Amino acid sequence: MLKIVVDAMGGDNAPVEIVKGAIQSLKERNDFSLVLTGDSYLVKEELKKYKYDISRVEVVHCTEVITNDDVPTSAVRTKKDSSLVVGMKLLHDDPEVGGFVSAGSTGAVLTGGIMLVGRIKGVMRPALCPAIPNVRGSQTLLCDCGANAECKPQYLAQFGVMASAYAKAAFGVQNPRVGLLTNGTEEHKGDPLHQEAHQLLKQTDGVYFVGNVEGRDIMYGDIDVAVSDGFSGNVALKAIEGCGKTVATVLSDSLRASFSSKLGYLFVKKPIGKLKRMLDYSRMGGSVFLGLKKVVVKSHGSSKAKSICPSVVQAVDAYRNGLIDMIAQNLQTESPAEEADA
Amino acid sequence: MLKIVVDAMGGDNAPVEIVKGAIQSLKERNDFSLVLTGDSYLVKEELKKYKYDISRVEVVHCTEVITNDDVPTSAVRTKKDSSLVVGMKLLHDDPEVGGFVSAGSTGAVLTGGIMLVGRIKGVMRPALCPAIPNVRGSQTLLCDCGANAECKPQYLAQFGVMASAYAKAAFGVQNPRVGLLTNGTEEHKGDPLHQEAHQLLKQTDGVYFVGNVEGRDIMYGDIDVAVSDGFSGNVALKAIEGCGKTVATVLSDSLRASFSSKLGYLFVKKPIGKLKRMLDYSRMGGSVFLGLKKVVVKSHGSSKAKSICPSVVQAVDAYRNGLIDMIAQNLQTESPAEEADA
Numbered sequence: 001m002l003k004i005v006v007d008a009m010g011g012d013n014a015p016v017e018i019v020k021g022a023i024q025s026l027k028e029r030n031d032f033s034l035v036l037t038g039d040s041y042l043v044k045e046e047l048k049k050y051k052y053d054i055s056r057v058e059v060v061h062c063t064e065v066i067t068n069d070d071v072p073t074s075a076v077r078t079k080k081d082s083s084l085v086v087g088m089k090l091l092h093d094d095p096e097v098g099g100f101v102s103a104g105s106t107g108a109v110l111t112g113g114i115m116l117v118g119r120i121k122g123v124m125r126p127a128l129c130p131a132i133p134n135v136r137g138s139q140t141l142l143c144d145c146g147a148n149a150e151c152k153p154q155y156l157a158q159f160g161v162m163a164s165a166y167a168k169a170a171f172g173v174q175n176p177r178v179g180l181l182t183n184g185t186e187e188h189k190g191d192p193l194h195q196e197a198h199q200l201l202k203q204t205d206g207v208y209f210v211g212n213v214e215g216r217d218i219m220y221g222d223i224d225v226a227v228s229d230g231f232s233g234n235v236a237l238k239a240i241e242g243c244g245k246t247v248a249t250v251l252s253d254s255l256r257a258s259f260s261s262k263l264g265y266l267f268v269k270k271p272i273g274k275l276k277r278m279l280d281y282s283r284m285g286g287s288v289f290l291g292l293k294k295v296v297v298k299s300h301g302s303s304k305a306k307s308i309c310p311s312v313v314q315a316v317d318a319y320r321n322g323l324i325d326m327i328a329q330n331l332q333t334e335s336p337a338e339e340a341d342a
Numbered sequence: 343m344l345k346i347v348v349d350a351m352g353g354d355n356a357p358v359e360i361v362k363g364a365i366q367s368l369k370e371r372n373d374f375s376l377v378l379t380g381d382s383y384l385v386k387e388e389l390k391k392y393k394y395d396i397s398r399v400e401v402v403h404c405t406e407v408i409t410n411d412d413v414p415t416s417a418v419r420t421k422k423d424s425s426l427v428v429g430m431k432l433l434h435d436d437p438e439v440g441g442f443v444s445a446g447s448t449g450a451v452l453t454g455g456i457m458l459v460g461r462i463k464g465v466m467r468p469a470l471c472p473a474i475p476n477v478r479g480s481q482t483l484l485c486d487c488g489a490n491a492e493c494k495p496q497y498l499a500q501f502g503v504m505a506s507a508y509a510k511a512a513f514g515v516q517n518p519r520v521g522l523l524t525n526g527t528e529e530h531k532g533d534p535l536h537q538e539a540h541q542l543l544k545q546t547d548g549v550y551f552v553g554n555v556e557g558r559d560i561m562y563g564d565i566d567v568a569v570s571d572g573f574s575g576n577v578a579l580k581a582i583e584g585c586g587k588t589v590a591t592v593l594s595d596s597l598r599a600s601f602s603s604k605l606g607y608l609f610v611k612k613p614i615g616k617l618k619r620m621l622d623y624s625r626m627g628g629s630v631f632l633g634l635k636k637v638v639v640k641s642h643g644s645s646k647a648k649s650i651c652p653s654v655v656q657a658v659d660a661y662r663n664g665l666i667d668m669i670a671q672n673l674q675t676e677s678p679a680e681e682a683d684a
Contacts, residue, residue, distance in 0.1 A: 135588040149525055150533045183491055183576035191492045191573060215577040216584030231533060232574040234525035235557040236581040242558030243585035246477040250620055254613035271596035278592055 001033050003058075003097045004315050005090050008038030009065045009083035010104025012302050015039070018103060019046035021308025026052055028313045031320075035097065037062055037087040062086045068301070072107030076115055084108055088116040091294050099295035099315030101286070103303040109289065109296065110147050117292045120324065122331040125155045126291030127230070128298060129163055130237060131171070131284045136221035139284060141167055142181075145237045147289070148230035153196035156180070156227050158331070160207045162290040163225040165330045169323040170288075170314070173224050179213030181228035181236065187212065193229065201227065206330060215239070244279035251275075282307035285314035290327065295319050343375050345400075345439045346657050347432050350380030350388075351407045351425035352446025354644050357381070360445060361388035363650025368394055370655045373662075377439065379404055379429040404428045410643070414449030418457055426450055430458040433636050441637035441657030443628070445645040451631065451638065452489050459634045462666065464673040467497045468633030469572070470640060471505055472579060473513075473626045478563035483509055484523075487579045487629060490572035495538035498522070498569050500673070502549045504632040505567040507672045511663040512630075512656070515566050521555030523570035523578065529554065535571065543569065548672060557581070586621035593617075627652035630660060632669065637661050 006022045008015045015038055022034050033056040036043050040061035047057065064082035066075045079085060084104050091100040100117075102109050110126070119126060127144035134140050143163035148155060160178045167176035180198055182190040187198060189212055201209040210223060215236050218226050228236065251272065277283065283306060286299035295318045299311040348364045350357045357380055364376050375398040378385050382403035389399065406424035408417045421427060426446050433442040442459075444451050452468070461468060469486035476482050485505035490497060502520045509518035522540055524532040529540060531554055543551040552565060557578050560568050570578065593614065619625065625648060628641035637660045641653040 135591055146525055149531070181577060183488055183573050189491070194573075214584075215580030215582070216587070218581060219584045219588040228577075231525050231536075232577045235523060235570075235574045235578050238557030239560060239578040239581040240557075240585045242556075242561040243582045244589070245558070246561040247586070247589050247617065247621065249477055251613065251617050254616045271593065274596045275589065275593050279589065 001096065002031060002316065002319060003033050003035050003094065004312055005035045005037060005087040005097055005100045006308070006312060007083045007087045007100070007102035007104055008036040008043050009062075010102040011299065012103075013304055014103065015042050015046055017304040018308050019043060020050070021303070021305035022312055023047070023050045023052050023057070024305055024309040025312035026056055028309065029316045032098075032316050033057065034312070035060055035087075035090060037083040037090070039063070060086060060090070066105055066108045068105045070105065070108065072105060072111040075105075075108055076112045084112055085116065088112045091296070092117050097294070098319035099297065101297045101299060101308065101311045101315050103286075103299040103301055103308065106146065106298060106301070109298045113289050113292050113296050117294055117296060119291055120293055120328050120331065123162075123291035124158055125151070126289055127159050127162065128287040129166060129290050130287040132218055132237070132240065133278050133284060134219045134221035138221060139171065140218050140221065140223060141225045142218060142233050142237055143225060143227055143290065144230040144233050145228070145287060146230050146234040150231075151193060151229040153193055153200050156193070156197035156229065157200035157204050157207075160201050160204060160209065160225065160227045161330050162327050163227065164207055165326040166288060166290055166318075166323060167224045169321040169326050170318055175208050176224035177210045177222070178207050178225040178227060179210050179217060179223040181215070181218070181226045181232060182212045183214070185212045185214060197227070248276055248279060283310055285310035288314065288318060293324065295323060343438065344373060344658065344661060345375050345377050345436065346654055347377045347379060347429040347439055347442045348650070348654060349425045349429045349442070349444035349446055350378040350385050351404075352444040353641065354445075355646055356445065357384050357388055359646040360650050361385060362392070363645070363647035364654055365389070365392045365394050365399070366647055366651040367654035368398055370651065371658045374440075374658050375399065376654070377402055377429075377432060379425040379432070381405070402428060402432070408447055408450045410447050412447065412450065414447060414453040417447075417450055418454045426454055427458065430454045433638070434459050439636070440661035441639065443639045443641060443650070443653045443657050445628075445641040445643055445650065448488065448640060448643070451640045455631050455634050455638050459636055459638060461633055462635055462670050462673065465504075465633035466500055467493070468631055469501050469504065470629040471508060471632050472629040474560055474579070474582065475620050475626060476561045476563035480563060481513065481626060482560050482563065482565060483567045484560060484575050484579055485567060485569060485632065486572040486575050487570070488572050488576040489631070492573075493535060493571040495535055495542050498535070498539035498571065499542035499546050499549075502543050502546060502551065502567065502569045503672050504669050505569065506549055507668040508630060508632055508660075508665060509566045511665040511668050512660055517550050518566035519552045519564070520549050520567040520569060521552050521559060521565040523557065523560070523568045523574060524554045525556070527554045527556060539569070590618055590621060624649035625652055627656035630656065635666065637665060
């Protein structure tokens, strides 16, 4: 049976919310089992709170935790008995394990992914790829959103290939429309990095490149994939996150100020709830770390159960839908950029 | 009397909305007069629609218009009788003219500003600086948001100096808190450009540098100025714009779906209106083009009267509050970066 490893100690709300979310995910999909890595005493205390099929949950004890204060590279090297390192080694070694989910340090997940899981042949730089809800009710993939602050044009072209495979495998988009995130839609816009990336993306077979897009296009839904360098992708992702939270705060405050009666709130509960759900992209799961030999999902550091559950489901589905093979295949056949890098 | 020149032919809604907004601004401030540049027949036809003190409005006839299809550099050189070039020359030549407002081509405003108005002594690169509403009900200045897609660390340090002067002059912020927009709050985050800019900003006397900030911090209001390269600043600005518009659309749609009666809408009209006003940053005017010898305000290309009016007021206030002198003075005394560039 397919196994998904969950880093039970990673993130601000570990292990309480991580275990809760992981157990919830068992109800969402029937055909997999969980491996929880972490302090077995703490994890088992949490597990006692829930009813579940015990044949579907295994706990692997580890004594260490990698925190945000650790330097990622050395932590991955030295904390060999941490929930993250043990989990990623399981992912690498055990053919039954199809995916790994962590809400721990982003740096450690990235470093561990590259060092312990390894890159798919031909991948220059793996990239973080979240799904952002858009106004059409679907999602736009933003790739890269922070794994690579410094990029070469060839990396960006490859992000387009990998994210297209992800859009097909995870969301069933037949011919994903790919835009390049820049400071204007005209072809000549941007710095030399983006100008060269534009030309490469044009030539990349199998990538349906629609040209440059702007920050606003991420949520308009006219594209399925926004390719970006990890620096500006991260800025865009967090700008959207900040705007969403600001809107939710202002709206709640002003509604509270206006509605003294419960009756009044009844009128707006449903539409406001719909908006909040739309802005709350935690329900869409985490960012998939594209380009690794196996499925790695990085959930937000502040993840609660409602984000961990879809992250596990995301890992199950990505594995089942053949994400890794699709990326490997697309890279071999579609990318002229593959050989352009040393 | 102080004169503000308005490019009556610039933007998608010229001259109708431009003239309308300019006339509205006369009511907001008493102590200035307008100079409208453009086709005098068209402009005067618009003026006929309004009641105003004719001694406060002058029309300067020009025969040409610079459009978004023009190449900015050559258009500014060759279309000498365009509303933009004539307006900027007036700004440069006439000591009574204190500011210029245009909703025309951004590229042409930037090129014209540098070629026809000129930079303050010591300014390496002028920068576009919009004010973005934040959750605290005040505003965060984002500098640069698109004038310079490629930057050097010294430019970024100077953006901090110029935007601090603007925060003081235009918004009365005594000691503006300045953050550097990057992909993480830790000091080492970002690419070499931002790592070096971080060190320079630390050493810049008179800039109250609070460290790296993320995209989400723009709307949280814990900083007054976000310094950014023009590429990622533009991405952030437009990501926020897109998120705001998406929220407004989803909210309107779901409210319409829920409220069939007018009674229901009455309950939510006020709080929703408050939110929409907050998200509608057009009411805050345009982006000031900081670093020029005179005040230039670039209003959004799709500006209607409600954006043009505050843009003109912004120009009046920036002039009256001594923005230009404050930038010149701060650059001489505060920036170690000034001499670092060729």
